[in-house]
Amino acid sequence: MKAFAANNYLLRHARLEVRLIYTAFLGLVVVGMLTMAAFELYHIGPTPSRVAAYYRGGEHGGEMTFAKTFRELVEVTHFHAFIMGIVYLVLAHLFIASPLRPDIKRGFILLTFAGLFGDLLSPWLVRYVSAMFAPVALLSWLAEWIGFTAFVAVPLVEMWGAPARNRRPPE
Numbered sequence: 001m002k003a004f005a006a007n008n009y010l011l012r013h014a015r016l017e018v019r020l021i022y023t024a025f026l027g028l029v030v031v032g033m034l035t036m037a038a039f040e041l042y043h044i045g046p047t048p049s050r051v052a053a054y055y056r057g058g059e060h061g062g063e064m065t066f067a068k069t070f071r072e073l074v075e076v077t078h079f080h081a082f083i084m085g086i087v088y089l090v091l092a093h094l095f096i097a098s099p100l101r102p103d104i105k106r107g108f109i110l111l112t113f114a115g116l117f118g119d120l121l122s123p124w125l126v127r128y129v130s131a132m133f134a135p136v137a138l139l140s141w142l143a144e145w146i147g148f149t150a151f152v153a154v155p156l157v158e159m160w161g162a163p164a165r166n167r168r169p170p171e
Contacts, residue, residue: 011097011158019159022094026152029091033148040141051138052131055123068127077120084116091151098158112147115140 011019040046044054053060057067092112096105118140125133 009097010099011094011155014159022155022159025090026094026156029087029148029152032087033145033152037145044137046138048131048134048138051122051134052126055126055134056131068123073123073127076123081120084119088112088116091148094155095151098154100154108147108150111143112151115143115145115147119144 011022014022044051045060050060052058053065055068057065059065092109095108098105118136122133122137122140125136
């Protein structure tokens with residue numbers, strides 16, 4: 001972690017062992033992202049009406065569903081706030097150790113956070129305020145997908161795509 005404190009730390013300069021650990025973590029994140037996509041698209045649904053039916057109750061996949069209870073929303077929010085906060089923190093740290101311009105980094109960091117925050121808030125809005133908030137969930141998912149894809153792809157390219165001549169031993 002000390003290396004991250006250096007202003008000029010780049011992943012391409014990390015030792016092989018460190019790059020292997022980060023790559024394994026990013027691989028697990030990809031598995032998490034794929035299962036997240038399967039849940040969002042298949043179980044909840046890719047349309048505002050399906051999102052509304054999932055949280056407010058109604059017909060979903062030819063079956064009647066009940067509205068999510070306060071307790072169900074608290075459990076999901078509690079778990080996701082903690083685990084997604086940790087995943088976001090680690091991925092964002094890896095992402096900022098890339099040579100992208102600071103304004104691009106800030107844009108992706110804010111976009112991803114907005115997506116995560118919207119993903120936590122939108123079920124509550126859909127369930128207790130109005131089904132009109134269902135597009136917020138879909139936009140939040142899109143922001144998460146764009147952000148997390150960058151958070152995974154950029155570090156991988158930085159670690160493994162940089163020409164060997166640009167690698168220098170860690171200080």
